Amino acid sequence: MNRDWIATARTLSEALPYLQRFTGAVVVVKFGGNAMGNDEAMAEFARDMVLMRQVGVNPVVVHGGGPMINEMLGKLNIESDWVRGKRVTDKATVEVVEMVLAGMVNKRIVQAINHEGGRGIGISGKDDGLMICDADDPELGFVGRPSEMNVQVVRDLCDAGMIPVIAPIGAGREGNETYNVNGDTAAGAIAGALKADRLLLLTDVAGVKGADGEVVTQLSTQQVRDMIADGTIAGGMIPKTETALKAVEDGVRAVVIQDGRVANACLLELFTEHGAGSMIRNDDPEDG
Numbered sequence: 001m002n003r004d005w006i007a008t009a010r011t012l013s014e015a016l017p018y019l020q021r022f023t024g025a026v027v028v029v030k031f032g033g034n035a036m037g038n039d040e041a042m043a044e045f046a047r048d049m050v051l052m053r054q055v056g057v058n059p060v061v062v063h064g065g066g067p068m069i070n071e072m073l074g075k076l077n078i079e080s081d082w083v084r085g086k087r088v089t090d091k092a093t094v095e096v097v098e099m100v101l102a103g104m105v106n107k108r109i110v111q112a113i114n115h116e117g118g119r120g121i122g123i124s125g126k127d128d129g130l131m132i133c134d135a136d137d138p139e140l141g142f143v144g145r146p147s148e149m150n151v152q153v154v155r156d157l158c159d160a161g162m163i164p165v166i167a168p169i170g171a172g173r174e175g176n177e178t179y180n181v182n183g184d185t186a187a188g189a190i191a192g193a194l195k196a197d198r199l200l201l202l203t204d205v206a207g208v209k210g211a212d213g214e215v216v217t218q219l220s221t222q223q224v225r226d227m228i229a230d231g232t233i234a235g236g237m238i239p240k241t242e243t244a245l246k247a248v249e250d251g252v253r254a255v256v257i258q259d260g261r262v263a264n265a266c267l268l269e270l271f272t273e274h275g276a277g278s279m280i281r282n283d284d285p286e287d288g
C-alpha cells in the first residue's frame, strides 16, 4: 500500500487529531472520469475510501465517467455536442449514458472498493428516489437538474458500514424518464442534501488558480464569485466552483477542489495540517 500520506503527516500521531476531527463525518467525494485514469489509480482511490471508512469516516462516492461515455458513443457512431460544459443528451444518448455510468463505471468502482476490503455498494440517483430531476434546459435534452433529493438511503448504507457509490443518473417526475446529470452537479446536490462535512471535487489541476497562476488554498464564497465575474475562473472550473457555491449555500461545511491524480489525494486533504487544493467555505470564519 502506498503510504505517502503517512509520510506527509510524518507520523500517525500527527495525523491523529485530524482522524479524530473527522470521526463520524460524512465526506462526499466526486470521482471524475479523468481522475480514474488506469487500474492503479482506481485501486488507489478504492484504498483511500476503505481507509477512510476504517478510521470512522463515512465516505460517499459520486462518480462521473465522461471519457467512458465518449468511448461507447464512439463505438456506436453517436456524436455529442456540448453546451456550457454539459453533454446535449437525446434519447439514444441517455440510454448509453445510463448503461455506461450505472452499469460499467459504477460496478468497476464498487468492485475495486470490495477488492480492497471495503463494502462498496453501487446505486444510481434512481434508487429509492434518491435524485429526482427536472429538465435542466430544453436545449440540452435529457440533462437533469436535481430538484428533489431523498438521501435517507445514503444514510442507511453508511450506518450499515457500507460505502455508497452513486452514478449521476436521475429519474423524472413522470416515472419513465431518465436524466443525465453532470457528475459535479450530482455530487453537490447529494452533499448539500446530506449537509456533508466535506465535499471533495477531484479534478486534473492542483486547485483553483488565482490571476497569478498560483493555487489559492482558502477561498471565501465571495472571492469565488469575484473570480468568476472577472474571468480568473474559466472553462470547466466554472461549473465546478458554481457547484461548490451551491453546496456551501445548502449547508456543506466546506468544499475542496483538488488534484485527484496525486497519491492518496483524499487522505492528504483530510488528515494533514495543510490539506490539499483549494478550500471554499462560507465567509463566516467560525464555520467549518
Ligand SMILES: Nc1ncnc2c1ncn2[C@@H]1O[C@H](COP(=O)(O)OP(=O)(O)O)[C@@H](O)[C@H]1O
Residues within 6 Å of the ligand: 032, 034, 202, 203, 204, 205, 207, 208, 209, 210, 232, 233, 234, 235, 236, 237, 238, 240
Ligand atoms: N482559475 C482556474 N483554476 C484552475 N483551473 C482552471 C481555472 N480556470 C479554468 N480552469 C480550467 O478548468 C479545468 C478543470 O475543469 P474540467 O476540465 O472540467 O475538470 P474535470 O474534467 O476534472 O471535471 C482545468 O484543467 C483548467 O484548464
Ligand SMILES: CC(=O)N[C@@H](CCC(=O)OP(=O)(O)O)C(=O)O
Residues within 6 Å of the ligand: 031, 032, 033, 034, 063, 064, 065, 066, 067, 069, 085, 086, 087, 097, 143, 144, 168, 180, 181, 182, 183, 184
Ligand atoms: C450532463 C453531462 O454532461 N453529464 C456527464 C456525466 C458524466 C460526468 O460528469 O463525467 P466526468 O465527471 O467524468 O466529467 C456526461 O454526459 O459526460
